[in-house]
Amino acid sequence: MAHAAPAPGSGPTRRALGTRWREPRVGHAPNGLPDVFSQRTHVLARYGIPVLLGLVYGYWAAANRRDGGPITGWNVLFGFVTALVFIVLCIAVAVFAPRLPRELHSAVKSAFGGIAVGFLVSQSGASVLWSSAMGLVAGAAVYVVFFYRYYTREDAEGNRIR
Numbered sequence: 001m002a003h004a005a006p007a008p009g010s011g012p013t014r015r016a017l018g019t020r021w022r023e024p025r026v027g028h029a030p031n032g033l034p035d036v037f038s039q040r041t042h043v044l045a046r047y048g049i050p051v052l053l054g055l056v057y058g059y060w061a062a063a064n065r066r067d068g069g070p071i072t073g074w075n076v077l078f079g080f081v082t083a084l085v086f087i088v089l090c091i092a093v094a095v096f097a098p099r100l101p102r103e104l105h106s107a108v109k110s111a112f113g114g115i116a117v118g119f120l121v122s123q124s125g126a127s128v129l130w131s132s133a134m135g136l137v138a139g140a141a142v143y144v145v146f147f148y149r150y151y152t153r154e155d156a157e158g159n160r161i162r
Contacts, residue, residue, distance in 0.1 A: 114139020
């Protein structure tokens, strides 16, 4: 048997139950969905996610390069420099790519993904041809996914459909 979903604001709140807790203000994102996170959370995520991904990427590249050998100072330095470059490029792509038309937007993100994968493969001792092939395959896959995403969510002029 189907039941109606409770409307927002109906039903007991924690305040009514006697605790000191405020109901979160729920705004609306540009796409019309409820935005439950604060602006501060969005800013932290915008820069925190690339930093976290960069640290994982730097560790992965350093681990590929040492190939099971001992951890040296140069290896740690290589990992941190790789992480720093990844973080800077990831933030640059996230800031500047949305300003481009959907084809270039997809191309920039796919180039970043393909180069990142190709670099990781090259650090494992694979040949240049194999690293390039893997980077091209990864970049092509990223391009198809992002182009489809932007193509289905924009009109002919490139404006987002809301």
